[in-house]
Amino acid sequence: MLRALAYIVALSALPAGSGATQEGALDPNTIVVVVSLKNPLKDISRKDLRAIFLMRSRHWRTGRSIVVFNAAPKSALRKHFDHTLLGFSPRQSATYWVDFRIRGTGIAPRSVASPRLLRRIVNKHVEAIAYMRAGDAGRGVRILRVDGRAPGDKHYALGRLSQVHR
């Protein structure tokens, strides 16, 4: 009990702006887009985000290749993200990536099911971009604002994982 109290006090003393503080203010089911802390990007437009996750834009402004990571195809998170950002149903999404490959355009981004692993990958690689539940985005990754709005803001583009999708 005393130990738990000690942790609470310690957490309150952490500097503002760290991942933990951002998470604290957020509904853990809010969908956030994350990049590495080494990536200078802080804000991204919904249009650019769509282009990136459709693999139309493949380079950061720095010239580095963008490495996109998706959530597992049948996960609630993936369904929500595909629907909210890309306007795809799960079936349309799957067809899009099959067509993408057969046309010779490229291959679909890699899917990573474990949020913990995904967070570590994004943390490690400056080229990476991914999305996850705010509750899964700990320290070591930067949560991006979308169209100038922070996750949790009233008109934030990606919303939160709904009960239906969960």
Added chain:
Amino acid sequence: MPWTSRALGLCCAMLFSSWADATPSPSLGPPSLVPPSLVPPSLVTPESSTTSLPTSLPTSESRQLKEVNQKLARLEKAHRALREQVSELDQLAGQSPPEQSRRLRVYGFFDVNFRYIRFSDEGLGRLLSHDDPMFVFGNLNIYFDARPSPNWRFMTEIRFLLNPVGDTMTMENPLTGESYEGVDTLTADALYPFDEFNFGAIEIERAHVTWQRLDWLRITMGLYLTPFGVWNVDHGSPTRATALTPIIYATSAAAFFPERQLGIKVHGQVQLDDVDLDYEVTLSNGAGTAATLVDPDKDKALGGRIRLGGRWPCLWKLGLSGYAGRKSAFKQRIALAPTFALVRELTVASSTYSLGLDLAATWGPWVFQAEVAAGWVDFEAGHRPEAIRGPGTYTADRFQWGAYGFLGYELPFSWIALRPYFSFNWVSPDDNLPKDFAYAATGGLALRPAHSVVMKVEYTFSAVESEADIAALAFRDSKLKDESHNLYIQIAVAF
């Protein structure tokens, strides 16, 4: 929160924490060998022992045994946590983005078909094709895709065929005295002396290297698919809308756009507000059977495509394609006089100018796709091909056009993707023969039992009406009407 108050908070936390640690606890023992960061917080305070103690042991010994057991349990849990971390790190290393993108990837598609074509009795179709119901080995295409460095990509697509075994080389002809000859590729199997097999063919669909440092400017060099329309870009049976090829791509495609070209392509994509813009500019050897080997023309073929795409009021893409190139055929002979020389003579030469317009849209469950193509063929004086009507007659310059439309509807079943569709094709092959035309009407059903598997069942009625060349070939009346009923069942898989 000011910095000083944060520091104060930390101090308080440390005091609380040290006081908590100083409180007598059954977990008190030697320091753990596992770094605290690797042990989940729930493990720091051990739970009750899992081992039952013999009641006969003295209190101090039983207490020691209990502590040892607790320590063992802690170590086992820490060991499991470490193993999980090692496993995750292994995966992490395997998924290192720059490394994974450099790997060679192999994927492709395959389709097998059943077809039954019933030609009209008076038509030429029976002569030119089989009308027996048969299974057809369609496409077995393998892609090899590699990124030797982040800015370079190599991709090739190889098609494996059972052809040419069984093909007709010459037909028996009472006028010329030729006998029937088919292709037989039977050869001995070196490994098993008493075995034989028919070797097949390999077709290189495309092979190119691309510099892709910028999204708005990429440069591809090699053998690439002509950026034209929807069908040619869709390319593979799992992606294409119907099983049967639209007429503008089948019979007279060479007069519109070549399917592929050997040359260079500059392409890229730009975002304009809510509209996506893709462009492609091509410079190549052009069309013709030999264009992928040699190019006897001084002029290179120039082509391009611009495509706009948007999401309002529905998902749509509108493309405009163009192509201008010289197509030629030549023969080579050895000349003995006045001096020994190798002479190359141009036999047929024409200039082709083509335009294509395409639209693809998805509105809820509705899928629409349409293409219009127009082509002008101008033969050069002295290099016109002979007409089928016989010696002394030559093929005229011509204008041809064709179009098709496709409409499909995704039925609202969640357990399976089912799409009935309808398509209509029309081609006018020669403006000198205004009464010649071909058309086809198709109705079908596409279902996807899995995302990568597409099955199409379709019926097509097609008709060719001609007053000229084909009728002359058949030595029939001046009017020809060739009708056919086509049933296709295709199953295609992407892998």
